[in-house]
Amino acid sequence: MTKRVEAKFKINRRLGVNLWGRGKSPLARGKENPPGQHGARRKKPSDFGTQLMAKQKLKGYYGNISEKQFRKLYDEAVRRRGDTSENLIELLERRLDAVVYRMKFAVSPFQSRQIINHGHIMVNGKRVNIPSYQVKDGDLIQVKTKSKDLAIVVEAANSTERDIPEYVEVDLKDMKGKFIRAPKLADVPYPVQMEPNLVIEFYSR
DSSP: OOOHHHHHHHHHOOOOOOOOOOSSGGGGGGGOOSTTTOOOOOOOOHHHHHHHHHHHHHHHHOOOOOOHHHHHHHHHHSSSOOOOOHHHHHHHHHHHHHHHHHHTTTSSSHHHHHHHTOOEEEEEEEOOOOOOOOOOTOOEEEEEEGGTTTTHHHHHHOOSOOOOOOOOEETTTTTTTEEEOOOOOOOOOOSOOOOOHHHHHHHHH
């Protein structure tokens, strides 16, 4: 098992959920003990603890993005008009690494970030190697021609673990797709319940 996979499983175990719905996760096989030699007993969390857990789940799901980046997205969500929780989800789903993951060009947000960093992804015909790049409605995202045969990309495209949501259009044969619109919370296919309202409460304390 690679260090990258081990790290993802640690996030799952710490949070007590199969965060990405992967069949390989220990929690998918009923191993639900938290980290530690014998697995510490979980106490009923305080309001602060519940809010913190909601933040950790949301951050972790998107490849465990840094606190600095996450706080920046929160600040932008607050600045915008409308429901702050929905704004936060929209900003997270507009991240290029999230879009590449949704289009099934990568099997996980971690892998999505990796292939973007390595220059395998193009937006509107230009290479973009910044995972946090904010995708706009109508943007065309594709895997570079020379990268379409990469084993990790082919594996992701052929995976049956998850479906492609309706707010993106994808041609998996040509490894290209379009970001149609920003989703609402109810549109996002999270394998576990996400509570962005608690994340807002956490930062509003």
